[in-house]
Amino acid sequence: MTALGFLYPGHSAEDDYPRIEQLLGSDIRVELSHTDVGEDARRVDALRAVGSAARLAEGVEELRLAGAETAVWACTGGSFVHGWEGAQEQVRTLARLAGTPASSTSFAFVHAAREIGARRVAVGATYPDDVAALFADFLRAGGLEVTGLCASGIVTAAEAATWGEEEVLTLARAADSADAQAVLLPDTALHTAAHLALLEKALSKPVLTANQVTVWEALRLTDRRVNAPSLGSLFTREPLVQV
Structure with a gap:
């Protein structure tokens, strides 16, 4: 059994995650820990606050107790608004807090696009x-x-x-x-x-x-490959050899 851990801000489309877990049809468990949104606003300042280290730290202990093998920040806006370098530092902080491999939805998009060429x-x-x-x-x-x-x-x-x-x-x-x-x-x-x-x-x-690539990214961090055609082309391809 592979336990994938996600920090998800608030309660919006979190039901995508148990749906994806079911569609994976394998020995994959999805663990979701909710973080505080604060102000629900698509402004740069509000989105930066959503992804602050303090907010991320709130959900990490729950993932630890669940035995999660990854910690992925399941929020696109709360990561890319920090810029490339800032988002990398955010992921490094999350990895230190969780004691597991970490990433975020923003990086998941880049990695997934590369994966499918x-x-x-x-x-x-x-x-x-x-x-x-x-x-x-x-x-x-x-x-x-x-x-x-x-x-x-x-x-x-x-x-x-x-x-x-x-x-x-x-x-x-x-x-x-x-x-x-x-x-x-x-x-x-x-x-x-x-x-x-x-x-x-x-x-x-x-x-x-977003939610699709976030789960794929967590699987990538654990070196798992799952064939699940109902989850799109990303879940039906062999990894590409990068040159």
Whole structure:
């Protein structure tokens, strides 16, 4: 049994995680520890506060007690707003607190895109324009080319959590471009686990979503590979040899 640990801010789309656990259909256990959101606002200052060391420390003990083998900060906005170097320091802090390998959703997107061989990506973000632009900057710092950026202007996680299949598909289609090798939807407050097969069929290319890549990243940290086609192309590929 492999126990994957996640720190998830608040309560928005956390039910994606038990769904993903079920779809993995293997000896994988998903352990979720909730951290305090504070102010639910998609502003840079509020997002930086969400991902502070003090907030992360709140949930680490629960993961330890659960026997989690990883600690992944399941929050995109609360990591990339610190920039590439700041997000790396955040992960190092989390690893020290948890005593396990650690990462975050923002790095998961970069690693997942590399895994499927997607160097050119389009982004469909629920965030306001300025926050979405910071995510695009983060991806570029990770060596990816952003071919298009669509921002929906949602200012709270609570609102993003109300979106269903139709809204998610509309966002993905609006973000897509002909030269993009994959479409990225970077909000862990957005329910996407149930829609991955539909999204990839509609766009005819890989779609990477926040909660999906977060779980994949935790598996990567434990050197586990699980074939789960219902979770999209990311979960059906052998690892690429990087050169």
